[in-house]
Amino acid sequence: MSIAPVLAKCREEGRAALIGYLPVGFPSVEGSIAAMRVLIDAGVDIVEIGVPYSDPVMDGPVIQDAAVRALAGGVHLSDIFTAAEAVSGAGAGALVMTYWNPVLRYGVERFAADLAAAGGAGLITPDLIPDEAGDWISAADSHDLDKVFLVAPSSTAERLAAVTAQCRGFVYATAVMGVTGARASVGEAAAALVSRTREHTDLPVCVGVGVSTGDQAAEVGRYADGVIVGSALVRCLTEASTPDEGLVALGALARDLAAGVRRGRS
Amino acid sequence: MTAKPRPTPVPTPPPTTLSGSPDLPRGRFGAFGGRYVPEALIPALEQLEEVWRKACVDPEFIGELERLHKTYTGRPSIITEVPRFAEHCGGARIILKREDLNHTGSHKINNVLGQALLTKRMGKTRVIAETGAGQHGVATATAAALLGLECIVYMGRKDTERQALNVARMRLLGAEVVPVDHGSKTLKDAVNEAFRDWVANVATTHYVLGTVTGPHPFPEMVRDFHRIIGVEARQQVLDLVGRLPDVVCACVGGGSNAMGIFHRFLDDTSVRLVGFEAGGAGVETGEHAARFATGIPGVLHGAFTYVMQDTDGQTIDSHSVSAGLDYPSVGPEHAFLLESGRAEYRPITDVEAMEAFSLLSRTEGILPAIESAHALAGAMKLGRELGPEAVILVNLSGRGDKDVHTAAEWFGLIDSSDSSDSNDTEHAEHTAEHTAEHTAAGAERLPGNRDAKGLGEQQ
Numbered sequence: 001m002s003i004a005p006v007l008a009k010c011r012e013e014g015r016a017a018l019i020g021y022l023p024v025g026f027p028s029v030e031g032s033i034a035a036m037r038v039l040i041d042a043g044v045d046i047v048e049i050g051v052p053y054s055d056p057v058m059d060g061p062v063i064q065d066a067a068v069r070a071l072a073g074g075v076h077l078s079d080i081f082t083a084a085e086a087v088s089g090a091g092a093g094a095l096v097m098t099y100w101n102p103v104l105r106y107g108v109e110r111f112a113a114d115l116a117a118a119g120g121a122g123l124i125t126p127d128l129i130p131d132e133a134g135d136w137i138s139a140a141d142s143h144d145l146d147k148v149f150l151v152a153p154s155s156t157a158e159r160l161a162a163v164t165a166q167c168r169g170f171v172y173a174t175a176v177m178g179v180t181g182a183r184a185s186v187g188e189a190a191a192a193l194v195s196r197t198r199e200h201t202d203l204p205v206c207v208g209v210g211v212s213t214g215d216q217a218a219e220v221g222r223y224a225d226g227v228i229v230g231s232a233l234v235r236c237l238t239e240a241s242t243p244d245e246g247l248v249a250l251g252a253l254a255r256d257l258a259a260g261v262r263r264g265r266s
Numbered sequence: 267m268t269a270k271p272r273p274t275p276v277p278t279p280p281p282t283t284l285s286g287s288p289d290l291p292r293g294r295f296g297a298f299g300g301r302y303v304p305e306a307l308i309p310a311l312e313q314l315e316e317v318w319r320k321a322c323v324d325p326e327f328i329g330e331l332e333r334l335h336k337t338y339t340g341r342p343s344i345i346t347e348v349p350r351f352a353e354h355c356g357g358a359r360i361i362l363k364r365e366d367l368n369h370t371g372s373h374k375i376n377n378v379l380g381q382a383l384l385t386k387r388m389g390k391t392r393v394i395a396e397t398g399a400g401q402h403g404v405a406t407a408t409a410a411a412l413l414g415l416e417c418i419v420y421m422g423r424k425d426t427e428r429q430a431l432n433v434a435r436m437r438l439l440g441a442e443v444v445p446v447d448h449g450s451k452t453l454k455d456a457v458n459e460a461f462r463d464w465v466a467n468v469a470t471t472h473y474v475l476g477t478v479t480g481p482h483p484f485p486e487m488v489r490d491f492h493r494i495i496g497v498e499a500r501q502q503v504l505d506l507v508g509r510l511p512d513v514v515c516a517c518v519g520g521g522s523n524a525m526g527i528f529h530r531f532l533d534d535t536s537v538r539l540v541g542f543e544a545g546g547a548g549v550e551t552g553e554h555a556a557r558f559a560t561g562i563p564g565v566l567h568g569a570f571t572y573v574m575q576d577t578d579g580q581t582i583d584s585h586s587v588s589a590g591l592d593y594p595s596v597g598p599e600h601a602f603l604l605e606s607g608r609a610e611y612r613p614i615t616d617v618e619a620m621e622a623f624s625l626l627s628r629t630e631g632i633l634p635a636i637e638s639a640h641a642l643a644g645a646m647k648l649g650r651e652l653g654p655e656a657v658i659l660v661n662l663s664g665r666g667d668k669d670v671h672t673a674a675e676w677f678g679l680i681d682s683s684d685s686s687d688s689n690d691t692e693h694a695e696h697t698a699e700h701t702a703e704h705t706a707a708g709a710e711r712l713p714g715n716r717d718a719k720g721l722g723e724q725q
Contacts, residue, residue, distance in 0.1 A: 054449065054581040055566060057461040058304050064448060077578045100302055101565045105579030127302050127565075131292060152306035154468060159308060177306055178466035 002146050003093035003121040003169050006045050007204045007225060016221030016261045018043060019206060020254060021097060021230035023050035024083045025075025026066045027243050033086045035237060038251045043258030046093035048124060048228065049083045053099040058126045060181030062231040066238050077102050081118035088119030095146065095169070097124040103136070112139035122146025122169055130166035137166060148172050151197055153189050164201035170226060171197055175209040182232045183210030191223045212253075214260030221264030229257055288599070293482025296605060298598035301481040302565045303461075310468045315483040317387050322490070327383065334379050338412070339369050341376075341494065345502045345659075350629035351642075355649025358656035361506065362632070363499040363527060365663045372635065372664030373495060373523045374405035378474055380491035382409035385472040392416040392471040396460040398425055398453035398519065399590030399637060400432025401664050402476030407441035409474075417441040420459040422452040425589045432668050450583040453519075453593045457567050477520025478597035481568030485598050492526025495661065500530050503659055511659040513538040513648055517640040518611060519555070519590050521597035523663035528609060538610070541600060542644035544586035545613030555584035556613040557596045558604055571598040587616040587672065590637040590664075618643040620676050623666065635664030636672065 010017040020039045024032050036047050052067035052075055059067070080096055087094035096115060103111045103123070115123070122145035128136065130149055140147045146169025151160055154177065164171050175190030176183065190209045197205045206226030211217050213232075220227045236253055240246030293299045301311060321327040335341035343364045352360040365373035378395075385393055393415050397403030403419040410417035419436050423445045426433050436443050449455040457480075464473040478485045478492075496514075503511050514531055516524035518541035531537045546554030554560070557572040564573040566581060574582040574594035586592040603609035619636060622643035627633050634642060638661070645660045652658075666673065674680045 053579075055454065055458050057458050057567075058465065060462075068449070071580060101573070101575065101581075102579035104564055105562075105575060105577070126304055127568075129301065129303070129305055129308060132300050132302055150305045152304070154306050154309045156309055159305065163305060174304070174306060177468065179462045 001088070001119065001121055002144065003046055003095060004146075006093040007170060010045055011204070011225065014265055016224055016264055017045040017206065017226035018217065018258050018261045019046040019048055019226050019228040020044040020233050020257075021048040021050055021228065022233060022237070023052050023063065023066050023070050024079050025052055025070030025073055026237060027069070027246070028073060029075060029079045029082065031243050032070075033083050035247060035250055036083065036087050037090055038247050039233070039254050040087070040090045040092045042251050042254030044092065044254055046095055046226070047087045048095050048097045048230070049080060049087065051077065051080055051096065051098035051102055053102060056099060058179055060179040060231060062235050062238060063180050066234050069238075077106055081114055081120070084115060084118040084120035088121075094120045095122055095124055095148065096120055097126065100125060100128045108135040109139045112136075112143045112145055116143040116145055120145070122148060124148040124172055126150060130163055133166070140168070150174050151193065153177055153193050157196075157200075160197055161200045164197060164203060167201070167203055170204040170206045171201060172228070173197055173205050173207045173224070175207050180208070180231050181210055182212035182235070186211060186216050186220055190220060194224050211257070214256035217257045217260030218264040221261040227257070227261055288482070288486055293486060295485070295599045295602035297563070298569070298571050298601040299482055299485055300570050301568060302570065303481045303568045304465055306465050307468060307481070310464075311481055311483065313388060314384065314472070317384055318483060318487050321384060321387060327387075330383060331380055335376075335494070339375050339379065340367060342498045343367050343495075345499060345506065346632070347506070348626070348630045348632075351626050352649065354625055354629070355646045355658070356652065357654035358649035358652055358658050359507070360645055360649065361503060361511065361657065361659050362662040363495060363659060365495060365523065365661060366632070366634065366638070366665035370401070370405045370408050371667060372401040372405065373492060373526060373661070374402045374476060375408065376494060376526065377476065377488050377491040377522060378402070378405040378409045381472065381474045382413050382415060385415060385474070386413060388472060390470055390472045392418070392467065393474045394418045394420065394460050394463050394471055395474045395476055396453065396456035397421050397432075397476065398456070398592060399588065399635065399664070400425070400429040400436070400668060401590060401635070403441070403443070404432055404435050404439070406474050406476070407436040407439035410441060411439045418463065419443050420446050420456040420463070422446050422450070422456050424451040425453065425456070428672055429589055429668055431671070452584070453589065454581065454584070454595075461567070477522040478525045478599060479520045479567060479569050479571060479595060485569065488522055489525040489529060489599060492522050493529045495523065495526035496528060496530030499527060499659060499661075503657070507657055509657070510534055510537050511657040512652060513540055513656065514659045514661070515540050515542065515641045515645045515648065516661040517542050517591060517637045517663060518596060518600060519544070519593050519637060520595075521600045523661050525597060525599055527659070527661040528603070532608060539603070539608065540644060540648065541609060541611045542614045542640040543596075543611055544584070544588055544591035544640060545615040545618070546585040546587070548615055549613050553585040554613060555586045555591050555593055557594065558611040559613050561594070563601065566595040569595070569598045571601045572596050587619065587676070588636040588640065590635070591640060612644060614640040614643045620673070622646060623669075623673060624677065627666070632662070633666035633670070634662055635666050636669045638663045639666075
């Protein structure tokens with residue numbers, strides 16, 4: 001089930017959607033699903049369910065650390081489907097973010113079928129460009145799943161046109177060059193990239209730019225259709241001394257961010 | 267492309283000539299290769315390919331590279347026939363292609379000079395590189411010094427410890443060496459960190475990838491910069507022997523020295539091409555880097571190729587006494603050559619490689635890199651299989667100066683009180699255990715202690 005209706009509803013409310021990333025399996029599979037529920041209760045519209053991977057070349061230290069600990073804790077790819085079921089059951093959009101090899105190993109068609117059956121909306125694929133995604137595009141099409149590919153400040157007009165043409169759900173704008181991680185300033189490059197991307201598509205454009213506060217979420221939410229937050233949320237869990245403490249910190253940050261996107265355009 | 271147990275059929279038929287370009291624009295060798303990287307890097311890869319293809323036909327670029335080969339690297343590298351070593355190889359004629367005599371001590375300089383010149387052409391001022399054994403890092407630091415580029419080298423923490431001399435060499439050459447503490451702390455993790463740097467700094471930075479893997483165009487481009495090895499060696503063997511060799515041997519980590527020497531022979535169908543992977547403690551132990559023996563096709567570091575991975579698609583850590591072969595993936599063109607049947611790949615254990623290391627040192631006065639010693643061990647086996655009529659060309663891809671400490675520990679040649687690593691408790695304990703395990707066997711294996719003539723007579 002596509003996340004398009006979720007984004008449409010946010011648009012009707014005159015605000016950007018809030019999209020929160022957490023990896024499955026940290027601090028445990030159950031613990032990560034509890035954390036995703038906290039996000040949803042705090043006002044997160046779409047949960048980006050991360051697949052921990054041994055070689056996350058697009059991620060900074062915070063998410064790498066969580067992935068290493070999740071894998072050491074014994075998380076398996078099939079736990080993704082449990083998380084997707086829980087998130088969609090709680091009324092939020094369930095998008096899976098994964099590096100490509102785990103899906104390839106599982107079987108692209110089989111992964112798409114199992115994800116759709118679990119109520120997942122689709123995939124965000126940070127190391128799969130549409131040019132290499134033939135198998136995924138046909139599997140996603142036959143199971144009505146979203147295909148979220150990434151664009152970057154370095155993307156040429158030709159690449160923006162080619163990538164957005166293959167997206168469904170939204171376009172993921174990685175609006176600073178570099179790995180994931182909270183940044184003090186979200187800068188002007190993000191707004192420029194969103195506006196360049198919109199020249200090629202009517203799809204919503206959501207922005208991942210290292211947002212970590214409600215004020216930054218408000219700022220990005222003024223021009224983007226969705227604000228994606230990852231490392232700052234994950235850090236609430238990795239830096240907590242107990243899982244419960246982590247959930248409290250996570251809830252507080254998520255509420256601050258949710259308030260941010262809601263006041264962004266008011 | 268769905269991952270299946272081996273053997274995976276090659277969806278597209280091999281091209282009529284194996285030595286052609288990969289299928290463009292996606293850079294596929296049969297099913298293997300491609301560009302599995304973040305979108306942010308695509309413009310840089312497109313720019314690199316464009317600049318490189320123009321340079322390939324630009325007399326100025328070709329002339330500059332040739333001049334550097336001749337006056338800086340020391341090309342052409344010689345070949346050396348090694349008859350005393352060959353007595354342990356079933357009497358077959360063994361000929362070494364001496365890439366170890368290149369400036370900086372390995373074949374790596376061939377590729378690095380090419381990429382450093384391309385960096386200047388792209389108007390970039392900073393280069394980054396990953397390194398395992400340190401050979402590629404040293405070569406990159408050297409080229410950066412020569413051409414006035416800023417240079418950062420990423421190296422797994424474990425490799426900085428076992429290749430400490432090369433770390434110092436890189437620093438002496440003005441490079442910044444960044445130890446990587448993630449994951450297995452070896453070459454794989456150094457590549458991850460280099461990609462992270464590249465995504466953030468791609469506007470000013472070229473990633474001098476050190477082997478024939480990664481996203482297109484790296485596998486093809488790096489191969490072409492090393493192709494000179496096989497071009498020279500083929501003619502040199504013809505001049506010496508009057509015919510082509512029966513077998514060409516090379517060690518295969520990422521596989522750059524192997525592609526470099528194999529490529530000119532691809533259309534010589536009478537010549538067997540054999541790559542030797544790191545069998546580590548033995549393929550059956552799981553402690554190895556034998557991708558073709560145990561891996562299945564998947565994606566790592568930008569390419570679809572053979573990858574050591576678990577059932578969830580997580581990369582399995584590799585193990586080898588040789589830092590340069592300690593890598594869980596392999597260049598996509600090798601995967602293609604395996605599946606097309608043109609090349610074969612075999613594992614060589616740490617013990618076999620160290621035996622060959624010692625043997626070449628004692629019989630010929632040549633200390634090989636431990637990486638290259640895997641190819642030598644392979645040649646010993648092949649020679650015994652093929653007998654005295656065979657001519658075997660081995661790519662001696664690097665010299666063993668960097669490995670003296672590792673080899674001395676392996677053979678128990680250092681008093682524990684002399685160990686420079688004694689401040690590192692864990693490492694010292696490991697070393698002691700390692701030494702105890704190998705000293706007895708190692709001393710027995712030293713060729714000076716055995717009757718070489720007797721072995722020769724067994725053939």
